[in-house]
Amino acid sequence: MALLPPLLCVFSSCKVLGLCFLTLYLNVAQANAAEHAGFNNHHNIHTRKLAAQANSTSCNLFYGTWIRDDTYPMYQSNCSVIDSAFNCQTNGRPDSDYLKYRWQPAGCEVPRFNGLDFLSKMRGKTIMFVGDSLGRNQWQSLVCMISAAVPQSPTQASKSDPLYTFKFLEYGVSVNFHRAPYLVDIDMQQGKRILRLDRISTNSIPWKGVDVLSFNTGHWWSHKGNASQGWENMESEGSLYDDMDRLVAFEKGLRTWAKWVDTNTVGTNTKVFFQGLSPLHFVPAEWKTTPASRNCIGETTPISGSTYAGPYPDQMKVIQDVIKGTSVYLLDITTLSQLRKDAHPSIYDKNVSQPPANTTRSSPDCSHWCLPGLPDTWNQLFYTALFN
Ligand SMILES: *[C@@H]1O[C@H](CO)[C@@H](O)[C@H](O)[C@H]1NC(C)=O
Numbered sequence: 001m002a003l004l005p006p007l008l009c010v011f012s013s014c015k016v017l018g019l020c021f022l023t024l025y026l027n028v029a030q031a032n033a034a035e036h037a038g039f040n041n042h043h044n045i046h047t048r049k050l051a052a053q054a055n056s057t058s059c060n061l062f063y064g065t066w067i068r069d070d071t072y073p074m075y076q077s078n079c080s081v082i083d084s085a086f087n088c089q090t091n092g093r094p095d096s097d098y099l100k101y102r103w104q105p106a107g108c109e110v111p112r113f114n115g116l117d118f119l120s121k122m123r124g125k126t127i128m129f130v131g132d133s134l135g136r137n138q139w140q141s142l143v144c145m146i147s148a149a150v151p152q153s154p155t156q157a158s159k160s161d162p163l164y165t166f167k168f169l170e171y172g173v174s175v176n177f178h179r180a181p182y183l184v185d186i187d188m189q190q191g192k193r194i195l196r197l198d199r200i201s202t203n204s205i206p207w208k209g210v211d212v213l214s215f216n217t218g219h220w221w222s223h224k225g226n227a228s229q230g231w232e233n234m235e236s237e238g239s240l241y242d243d244m245d246r247l248v249a250f251e252k253g254l255r256t257w258a259k260w261v262d263t264n265t266v267g268t269n270t271k272v273f274f275q276g277l278s279p280l281h282f283v284p285a286e287w288k289t290t291p292a293s294r295n296c297i298g299e300t301t302p303i304s305g306s307t308y309a310g311p312y313p314d315q316m317k318v319i320q321d322v323i324k325g326t327s328v329y330l331l332d333i334t335t336l337s338q339l340r341k342d343a344h345p346s347i348y349d350k351n352v353s354q355p356p357a358n359t360t361r362s363s364p365d366c367s368h369w370c371l372p373g374l375p376d377t378w379n380q381l382f383y384t385a386l387f388n
């Protein structure tokens, strides 16, 4: 696939094996008060347990601040699964402070990620991230975090787009990624790709029997133009559309997904997470009074405090509304990630072998995240939600 023109490429990185991916959203499953019984608790048990642990009645894992912590990162850029487009250090990013922050919720402590504990608790089970390249970002991070804990343990990786698997053989634990940027099906009909707002059928084949599913979708719904959107028509309730309001289409697709979750996972031991919308940093006016650049280039520190001055994404309001009343756990990483203007690849999505790098490049990556980096925190919270 050719690189898209810069404006169309804003949300996607189209350079990895010719694949185009996007957003992340995790639905974290319920908490697990009874580990041996596994995976059948309710969200309220989860919430209560965390609150107790935090010695607070108002523990919100996702509200807090970033604290400098030199014990991070948890792994190095030599982890074998990192896409070159996410591997900022190897691509020549000169600063490294962005690797040394820990998320501190205002009302509770987040346990440090323990890869061996993760493997023991997940023994024999499969975790699958489903969605766009932000799900891929989180998937690679989790594989690296676990691998760092068991560097000598045999593993087996396979790639068969759209499915990517990584197995820790001694533990029988698989950590997989299924590329499905809209979650709903896309079918070919008379040579055209039809985005089926009402249907999840083909897509869900790899999701069956998975113990922990973490979904995300969002950014692709706003891509416009045949080349970047991945479909020619949308279908809803038996009618074909050339286009429609994208937020409306997003909600239709997400409700179809919620129905799939309800039909296929309620009453089973499957835990379901949704990864909150991963934010972009293309608009410096959102965090600076006098923007010096046009995007995230040159940003090396997080925003201090707990709030972001820029807008909260409309898609998040849809996500919260759809998830309300389901058993899905929202890994609500939007705001904490909005504070991390420093954590994108920017121009270090490619090897800048001749420094100084071109700081006026017109299409830096201000949507994905460096690895190691921010998605490691998403996984630390995922781990916390999964087992506490
Ligand atoms: C909460 O923590 C404070 C200070 O650490 C302690 O004095 C108090 O007893 C704790 N409360 C509960 C309910 O655990």
Ligand SMILES: *[C@@H]1O[C@H](CO)[C@@H](O)[C@H](O)[C@H]1NC(C)=O
Binding pocket: 076, 078, 079, 080, 151
């Ligand atoms: C990566 O580098 C670190 C530090 O140099 C080393 O300890 C570790 O074994 C390496 N890991 C891999 C997978 O090569």
Ligand SMILES: *[C@@H]1O[C@H](CO)[C@@H](O)[C@H](O)[C@H]1NC(C)=O
Binding pocket: 192, 225, 226, 232
């Ligand atoms: C997009 O696809 C539609 C349907 O195939 C076609 O009518 C339209 O001309 C295409 N637009 C562009 C910009 O290629």
Ligand SMILES: *[C@@H]1O[C@H](CO)[C@@H](O)[C@H](O)[C@H]1NC(C)=O
Binding pocket: 084, 090, 091, 351, 352, 353
């Ligand atoms: C990037 O370029 C430098 C300098 O030529 C080289 O040492 C390094 O191995 C390259 N990195 C990758 C990931 O190719």
Ligand SMILES: *[C@@H]1O[C@H](CO)[C@@H](O)[C@H](O)[C@H]1NC(C)=O
Binding pocket: 358, 359, 360, 361, 362, 363
């Ligand atoms: C830097 O990127 C800009 C925009 O893509 C381009 O016009 C310019 O020629 C590049 N400069 C160098 C030194 O490559």
